[in-house]
Amino acid sequence: MKHYILSLVFLFYSSFLFAQSEIEVPQGAMIKVPPGAYLCAEKIIVDGNILFIPGDLCVTPNAGRIATILEASALNADGLYGIGDEIKVTVTYSKEVSVTGLPLIALATDNPPSAAGYSDGSGSDQLIFTYIVKEGDNSLDLDYVSASALVLNNGTIRSLDQQETDNTLPLPGTVGSLQANKDIAVDGIFASVQNVNPKSGNTLPFNASPSITINFSEDLERLTVDLVQSHGDASFIPTLNGNILQIDLIDQLATSNATLAFKLDDITDLAGNVSPPLTISYDVAILADFNNDQKVNAQDLSVFVQNWTSKDLSQELGPVSGQRPFLTITPDGKYDLSDIMAFTGMWHWSRKSNPAPRIISNLGEEIAHTQDGQNVNISWRSDAVVAQLDFRYDPSIVSIRNSLTMDNMDLIEVSHSDSINGHHTYAFAQLGDNLQREKAFSMIIDSRLSQMVEIDYRLYAKDGELLAKGRKFIQVESVPTTYALYDNYPNPFNPETNITFALPNSDQVSLRIYNMLGQVVRAYDLSNAGPGYHDIRWDGTNDEGFKVGAGVYLYQLQTREYVKTKKMILLK
Secondary structure: OOEEEEEEEOEOEOOEOEOEEEEEEEOOOOOOOOOOOOEEEEEEEEOOEEEEOOOOOOEOOOOOOOEEEEEEEEOOOOEEEEOOOEEEEEEEEOOOEEEEOOOEEEEOOOOOOEEEEEEEOOOOOEEEEEEEOOOOOEEOOOOEOOOOOEEOOOOEEEEOOOOEEEOOOOOOOOOOOHHHHOOEEEEOOOOOEEEEEOOOOOEEOOOOOOEEEEEEOOOEEEEEEEEEEEOOOOOEEEEEEOOEEEEEEOOOOOEOOOEEEEEEEEEEEOOOOEEOOEEEEEEEOOOOOOOOOOOOOHHHHHHHHHHHHHOOHHHOOOOEEOOOOOOEEOOOOOOOHHHHHHHHHHHHHHHHHOOOOOOOOOEOOOOEEEEEOOEEEEEOOOOOOEEEEEEEOOOOOEEEEEEEOOOOOOEEEEEEEEOOOOEEEEEEEEOOOOOOOOOEEEEEEEEOOOEEEEEEEEEEOOOOOEEEEEEEEEEEOOOOOOOEEOOOEOOOEOOOEEEEEEEOOOEEEEEEEEOOOOOEEEEEEEEEEOOEEEEEEEOOEOOOOOEOOOEEEEEEEEOOOOEEEEEEEEOO
């Protein structure tokens, strides 16, 4: 067996290694020297041949070899880094290298990967690559994407003797990798709201102290909460625990129809990322709006009757203070006139703000009505304890002057009139137990002409059940206060025209049409015409049924107390 006998001297000073010994080395063995060390030998003999002679200079073991990457690391301390933070990634080679251009390292920061660009280190054995965390980057333990993540990007990395370099990085997660040497987490994602309970935009219960819970996508370092909009007083305590914010309202929400708007600002996660501010808002339930549909109507009146009867004081409405609809209640533990007044006030407010919708489909037994001139009497089934009647009419022709209350002492009666739009609403609620009392009332309707009035009705039982709903039409006949003969229409005309006259009372009526010679062309006699507005249509014929010639004609109305003549023109 051949042996290699080497007489070596190794020196250990900083990066130097120095020692002296005689070693027998089996054939095929190698002498390994630590990175950065220098090998100085008095004599190296291999297979009888002297490679170094006394007086030779010390040599670097890596001289003439390709520079390789020994490890990757970072100048930054371990920790969490957020958007805008700078991370200095280092790459250490086996010998000094020089750099041209801007080589890159692809970092594993989710899709797409981020890049650390070369920034410093040319002429040394350690290169520095700078990475700035951007929005969307994310890594629990930062590393590069693969062993080939270092790319030249049209640049170069060469050893000082201008040899090519091996730019293969240690495999990600293995010894010598960035992840193995450093514990660096990257969070480039803003914290976002995952869930709000109750949901923003919902209606919070009136006269209660609810809590609002907001879940974020990640733990937060801090945030601020401000009440930016509110009707009435509202105090609260915000509590942040990890990714959960809880807003506890201290006092009861005692102001009807209030609006609460909370602004969340300075929403900062653990990486220092600050999310855009957001606002969460709520409506507070309207007083007397028991079904939370933002209106006070017959349905709510039905619930009020149920609560009154059962003495459910959790739904108490009064006494109240303030201006509707922003009323503040101070419950006194009983149902009395103050509760009725509170409901009535809110009902009137709701009618003004939210006219009752039209009823499309009918249900149950219809309401009934009778008429006597201007008097209209409405009645409905006796087991209904709540009724709402919505009248719609042409306000230019019809007016509702007044109503007469039902004969019932245990009764809530409310009404609202909109004479501009032709809308009049009545609502009744029976608070007593005598359900068999007559359910009827009367109203007086004035009409200039014969007119149809529309009624939408809703009837509710004692337990709140909808008994009946529907639409009814009433033909209202006009009752003039004076005699009148109106201009015919059209005028001039061909072949027909309409003549209208008014009678305040029943009377004998004669309508005559004359030509310009004073001769009667057509005669209409009404022996007992009733009060109201009457129309006679003349087709341009005489009493024998023949067409008369074109020209000017006179028409005259005569009663026992009234005579009036007007002129009209018949065209060819």
